[in-house]
Amino acid sequence: MDRLQLIYGNNALRISEKAKKLAEDFVGEADDFSIVALNYRESTIEQIIEEAQTLPFLSDRKAILVDDAYSFTGAKVRAEVDHDIDLLVEYINNKNDDALIIFKVYNEQLDNRKKITKLLKKKGTVTEMAEMTENEVRSFINTTAEEAGVEVDPKALNLFIARVGIKYDQVRNELDKLLLYTEGKITEEAVDEIVSVSLEENIFRLTDLILSGQKAGAVKLLRALMLQNEEPMQLLHLIINQLRLLYQVKLMMQQGYQGDHIAKALKVHPYRVKLAAREIGKYRQDELERKMVKCRDIDYKFKSSYLNRQSLFELFILEI
Known part of the structure; x- marks a missing residue:
């Protein structure tokens, strides 16, 4: 796995879940010391680099989740700190620590004209988290229910989609509620009673x-x-x-x-x-x-x- 990762898109929940999965896969047994969360609006480039170069405590590996890394986009953002992008460029070019850094970007597009964006694409891995298609949402619901030991009636699935739509965060929230309520099989009656209309x-x-x-x-x-x-x-x-x-x-x-x-x-x-x-x-x-x-x-x-x-x-x- 590349030690530099960037995940972008409009769906913050999908981005966060993907970042969490990457971090947990990297560190193995995750704890409060092996996975560190920083906010790009509040933490300077110096602080991010210092965290990456600090040895992990009680763990062999360390992952750093950098939230809302807007510098990779064309967005004009007011933040509490001024970022030294040249320092970040230098760090990426010469990264010699073993920490995994995951930049989370809440925007449907990156600014590919920027030097920092081009560099990260060259040195690391960039992943787009687009909105799911209807078929992907249906598959996700069936798979999640199956993992929970619950069957989904096809008519109930159709009703669920009709009520919730296919936005991932809404689907995730309503499905979690439904699975807590349901034993054995998700029926139309259960969806009608539990699921909110978006x-x-x-x-x-x-x-x-x-x-x-x-x-x-x-x-x-x-x-x-x-x-x-x-x-x-x-x-x-x-x-x-x-x-x-x-x-x-x-x-x-x-x-x-x-x-x-x-x-x-x-x-x-x-x-x-x-x-x-x-x-x-x-x-x-x-x-x-x-x-x-x-x-x-x-x-x-x-x-x-x-x-x-x-x-x-x-x-x-x-x-x-």
Whole structure:
């Protein structure tokens, strides 16, 4: 294993799990002295290097997890320390200690123009932790359940995905809850009783209710989301984004583009495109345009009116 590792992507939980696995595999029996966690926003390059060059205590090996190493990206970040990147370059070029250093970067892209990024790619291993595909999530759920000695009913799995979506952190949290509750087999009834519906899936439902004219159902769902302390302005913007996605997917599919190409062009997860493609046949293009104009109008009212935003939102649902 290379003693320099960099793991990047938007999913912090997957990055942390991958980094932890690498560190534990490297040190063997992990303890508080063999695996050290440092925050790049708070620890200087000097401190990171000093930690790497300090011999491990009560252990043969040492791993250092460096959290949020933003210098490998183009992001402009305010931090508590100023980093001497030249010193880090020198250290990487001449690394002579046996410590494993894992840089965790919470960004979907690295800045490959930077000298430090090019150097680490040359001297170490860079791993991207992308969002999982739907098939990967299904496989992960089945494998995790099997390791826990639990069978997953296929219909229960479909319901789970419909409620949670495929974002790894949400899938992980809801699956952990479900496995604590379940003995032997995960059923539809168990999923219905235990698993929470994600905000993304609720927005998908709310948008569908609004577009299909089911006003009572839309208001009921809106009130339920408000009871969960969701902000009306945030909900409106999420609905606008969903309407825009439906409109764009419909337009591009009419032009002959396929799902993967659309996802790449719109920079969204293919699963969202798949869900949108499944629904767009129900709506005319001019209808989606009209709904987006209505959303723009209520957005203006939200920002300019002193009226209660929940009341404004409910009126908007009844009018749209």
